Amino acid sequence: MDRFLQDLKPGERARVERIEGGGALRRRMMDMGIVPGVELEVVRCAPLGGPLQIRLKGYYLAMRRGECARIMVCAPNREYSEPSLASR
Amino acid sequence: MKIALMGNPNVGKSTVFNVLTGSNQQVGNWAGKTVERKSGIIHRANEEIELIDLPGTYSLTAYSQEEIVTREYILREKPDVVMAMVDASNIERNLYLVLQILELAPRVVIGLNMMDLAKTAGITIHSNKLALALNVPVVEITAAKGQGIEEFLAEAIRVGKLKKDPIADDVPYPEELENRIQAMERLLSDTIWATKYPLRWLAIKRLEQDPEIGQTWKSIPQTNQRNRSTDPCCDPGDPVKYELQESVSLPGEALLQAYEAEGWNKDHFEMAVADAKYKYISKILPEFRVNENPVKRTWTDKLDEWILSPFWGYPIMVIILSLVFWFSFVASAPLGGAVSEAMAWAADVIVVIMQWGQMPEVIQSLVRDGIFAGVGAVLAFVPQIAIFFAFFSLMQDSGYLARAAFLGDRFMQLMGLHGKSFFSLVSGFGCNVPGIMATRTLEDPKDRLITMLINPLIPCVPRLGVMSAVVAAFFPGSRGAFIMVSLLLLSMLLVMFSALFLRRVVRQKERSAFVMELPLYHVPTIRNVLLPTWQKTYSFLKRAWTFILVASIVVWVLSSYPQGVPMNETWAGKMGGWLAFIGQPLGFDWRIMVAIVFGFTAKETTLSTLGILYGVAADASQSIAQAMTGAMTPLGAYTFLVVYMLYIPCLASVVTTYKESRSLGWTSFGVAYNLILSFIIGWLIFHGGQLFGFQ
Ligand SMILES: Nc1nc2c(ncn2[C@@H]2O[C@H](COP(=O)(O)OP(=O)(O)OP(=O)(O)O)[C@@H](O)[C@H]2O)c(=O)[nH]1
Numbered sequence: 001m002d003r004f005l006q007d008l009k010p011g012e013r014a015r016v017e018r019i020e021g022g023g024a025l026r027r028r029m030m031d032m033g034i035v036p037g038v039e040l041e042v043v044r045c046a047p048l049g050g051p052l053q054i055r056l057k058g059y060y061l062a063m064r065r066g067e068c069a070r071i072m073v074c075a076p077n078r079e080y081s082e083p084s085l086a087s088r
Numbered sequence: 089m090k091i092a093l094m095g096n097p098n099v100g101k102s103t104v105f106n107v108l109t110g111s112n113q114q115v116g117n118w119a120g121k122t123v124e125r126k127s128g129i130i131h132r133a134n135e136e137i138e139l140i141d142l143p144g145t146y147s148l149t150a151y152s153q154e155e156i157v158t159r160e161y162i163l164r165e166k167p168d169v170v171m172a173m174v175d176a177s178n179i180e181r182n183l184y185l186v187l188q189i190l191e192l193a194p195r196v197v198i199g200l201n202m203m204d205l206a207k208t209a210g211i212t213i214h215s216n217k218l219a220l221a222l223n224v225p226v227v228e229i230t231a232a233k234g235q236g237i238e239e240f241l242a243e244a245i246r247v248g249k250l251k252k253d254p255i256a257d258d259v260p261y262p263e264e265l266e267n268r269i270q271a272m273e274r275l276l277s278d279t280i281w282a283t284k285y286p287l288r289w290l291a292i293k294r295l296e297q298d299p300e301i302g303q304t305w306k307s308i309p310q311t312n313q314r315n316r317s318t319d320p321c322c323d324p325g326d327p328v329k330y331e332l333q334e335s336v337s338l339p340g341e342a343l344l345q346a347y348e349a350e351g352w353n354k355d356h357f358e359m360a361v362a363d364a365k366y367k368y369i370s371k372i373l374p375e376f377r378v379n380e381n382p383v384k385r386t387w388t389d390k391l392d393e394w395i396l397s398p399f400w401g402y403p404i405m406v407i408i409l410s411l412v413f414w415f416s417f418v419a420s421a422p423l424g425g426a427v428s429e430a431m432a433w434a435a436d437v438i439v440v441i442m443q444w445g446q447m448p449e450v451i452q453s454l455v456r457d458g459i460f461a462g463v464g465a466v467l468a469f470v471p472q473i474a475i476f477f478a479f480f481s482l483m484q485d486s487g488y489l490a491r492a493a494f495l496g497d498r499f500m501q502l503m504g505l506h507g508k509s510f511f512s513l514v515s516g517f518g519c520n521v522p523g524i525m526a527t528r529t530l531e532d533p534k535d536r537l538i539t540m541l542i543n544p545l546i547p548c549v550p551r552l553g554v555m556s557a558v559v560a561a562f563f564p565g566s567r568g569a570f571i572m573v574s575l576l577l578l579s580m581l582l583v584m585f586s587a588l589f590l591r592r593v594v595r596q597k598e599r600s601a602f603v604m605e606l607p608l609y610h611v612p613t614i615r616n617v618l619l620p621t622w623q624k625t626y627s628f629l630k631r632a633w634t635f636i637l638v639a640s641i642v643v644w645v646l647s648s649y650p651q652g653v654p655m656n657e658t659w660a661g662k663m664g665g666w667l668a669f670i671g672q673p674l675g676f677d678w679r680i681m682v683a684i685v686f687g688f689t690a691k692e693t694t695l696s697t698l699g700i701l702y703g704v705a706a707d708a709s710q711s712i713a714q715a716m717t718g719a720m721t722p723l724g725a726y727t728f729l730v731v732y733m734l735y736i737p738c739l740a741s742v743v744t745t746y747k748e749s750r751s752l753g754w755t756s757f758g759v760a761y762n763l764i765l766s767f768i769i770g771w772l773i774f775h776g777g778q779l780f781g782f783q
């Protein structure tokens with residue numbers, strides 16, 4: 001079942017499947033290490049719909065919900081097939 | 089030899105730069121402090137070295153202004169050696185940029201910084217194995233403790249002196265990508281471009297259709313670039329402007345179109361290249377990194393449990409901020425009082441000496457009513473400035489500031505502001521000039537403009553100092569703290585209102601992403617806390633005996649001539665008279681209007697001007713603010729405080745707004761907005777207060 005990063009609960013882990021929307025946003029995420037196949041964990045959510053704290057590659061990142069809603073994730077243990085390199 | 093410091097944001101580049109050159113680049117524990125290049129000359133081994141500190145960047149494909157500075161430098165100036173700094177505690181992501189640098193720059197030395205942090209996090213990095221894996225020299229450093237920095241530099245010089253460019257290992261690309269890169273390489277290998285840049289890098293950038301490939305840029309010589317007298321409170325770096333010389337289209341257009349038909353457009357290439365780099369890093373990582381216990385809870389995890397807690401986070405933030413303001417502006421009052429008394433005493437002593445020496449009356453008056461009344465008034469809030477800065481440095485060097493941005497982001501969102509605007513606004517408390525420059529980290533020009541225009545509404549420390557001096561006089565005791573808080577809340581409210589208002593004025597389509605790194609907490613170093621505090625205080629003191637001294641003398645002359653007439657008949661009095669019509673609706677007398685006009689140059693002069701015009705030193709035991717109490721009601725004083733807080737910060741901030749926005753229109757708009765807003769709010773408070781019967 002595919003979900004968006006935004007829907008994860010604190011403490012949940014997932015693997016990035018695809019980043020929707022193109023251009024600057026996708027590149028910015030790419031530079032920060034959010035590429036298809038990478039594993040990440042939602043550490044906590046700021047209250048009242050604030051940003052999410054995410055852990056990946058051994059560091060912490062804060063991201064707004066709006067951005068998290070564009071990152072499609074799947075369960076971390078699912079066998080990972082070659083990234084579909086979904087470029088648009 | 090030109091050596092450049094490059095790396096991700098917040099890896100300690102400026103720390104190394106400061107140690108090596110003795111500069112005072114801003115250092116702190118959040119990403120994006122350095123926003124302009126800065127160079128320094130050092131001498132080692134009979135070699136003159138120009139060391140350049142660059143803004144941190146996550147990749148060489150740059151979007152935000154400060155990243156563009158770095159990219160332009162590395163592409164257009166081609167340093168002889170790149171000192172690539174890496175955060176050992178976060179090596180996986182850091183190496184992504186290193187791989188990009190290795191593709192572009194032939195001579196690179198890797199500096200593995202924050203070895204101490206990596207160790208406490210349970211990460212061991214074998215630097216010799218990293219050097220083997222990438223085929224690049226690696227030096228271990230702990231910049232905050234000064235360890236390894238000289239070795240790092242020595243290694244860079246050694247690499248710089250090599251006869252031939254060393255060869256680093258290439259990133260292995262998957263076959264379908266590699267074939268395409270090679271096809272492009274064959275097309276480009278005969279052009280002159282291949283002599284300017286590494287062929288592989290050129291081919292990849294051509295496939296990604298990087299717009300700069302094929303362009304030649306020349307730097308425009310800066311005319312009297314050292315002229316920095318306009319912003320004395322901060323260093324704007326060494327900006328360089330470029331001019332496009334020529335632009336040619338490179339071969340390979342047909343090939344690009346063929347690839348596009350196969351589904352390999354430029355985005356696809358970018359993604360594939362990035363993906364290959366990350367894969368390569370994951371592959372070589374186990375060779376040199378041992379993470380003993382990846383789930384071990386670090387100090388940062390434990391602290392964040394509380395500090396970022398959905399429940400405790402905000403109360404903790406309120407407590408911390410209240411403590412900072414209480415210490416800086418309330419608890420420091422006796423210190424400020426002591427300084428004023430000392431100044432008054434010194435003025436008395438000097439006047440006695442001058443009387444004994446039978447100096448002319450005019451000189452005595454100049455010293456007593458001009459210099460001591462003016463400069464002395466300003467010196468009285470040096471303690472506030474020092475204490476505030478010490479706390480501010482503590483917050484930024486520990487890493488709390490980034491957490492505050494995380495917690496405050498919800499409010500930024502409500503205001504329609506970008507998350508990174510937070511840092512610009514917070515820096516504004518220190519000084520609005522770096523605050524305005526900090527907007528460079530915002531990618532979207534509209535976000536940037538809005539943040540730039542509201543920044544002046546944040547009261548900077550000198551302003552807060554003047555305000556707290558006036559507050560202490562009119563509202564003694566705990567009432568003072570309450571008034572001060574109300575003023576700060578008012579400024580927050582107006583920032584919020586203005587952001588929403590400007591969002592309507594400045595049309596904007598798409599919002600840019602907010603992704604911010606949350607760094608590990610650091611134990612603040614004494615150097616990083618006390619040095620900036622001292623520097624700020626010193627630059628402030630320097631201003632007091634240069635700029636404010638001159639302003640004080642000017643005001644004294646204006647208010648003493650023609651001689652022998654009552655105060656309101658003097659030049660200053662006449663000038664105030666013309667302005668009185670603006671001040672009238674706000675209940676300001678002519679003195680305040682004159683002070684406000686002088687405040688345009690720098691806000692501290694408002695207090696020195698008032699000191700002279702209210703003629704305090706005539707009775708040296710009084711402070712200016714106390715002298716004002718006789719002439720103004722508390723309501724009038726509150727109105728003055730509000731207007732004072734809101735109208736433009738200083739000339740330097742206006743100049744900076746113009747430099748950063750490159751628009752005369754928006755700069756004038758910003759100035760007009762500040763003036764009109766301060767007038768309207770002042771009027772509302774004055775008349776509203778009278779209506780409710782406040783005095
Ligand atoms: N624990 C530890 N902290 C360090 C070390 N080196 C630097 N720091 C701290 O790391 C933080 C960032 O250092 P800066 O020099 O400002 O980093 P920068 O790379 O110039 O950052 P930007 O200008 O934002 O790109 C500061 O708080 C430093 O005190 C180190 O070796 N160990």
Ligand SMILES: [Mg+2]
Binds near residue numbers: 102114122142143144
């Ligand atoms: Mg820096």
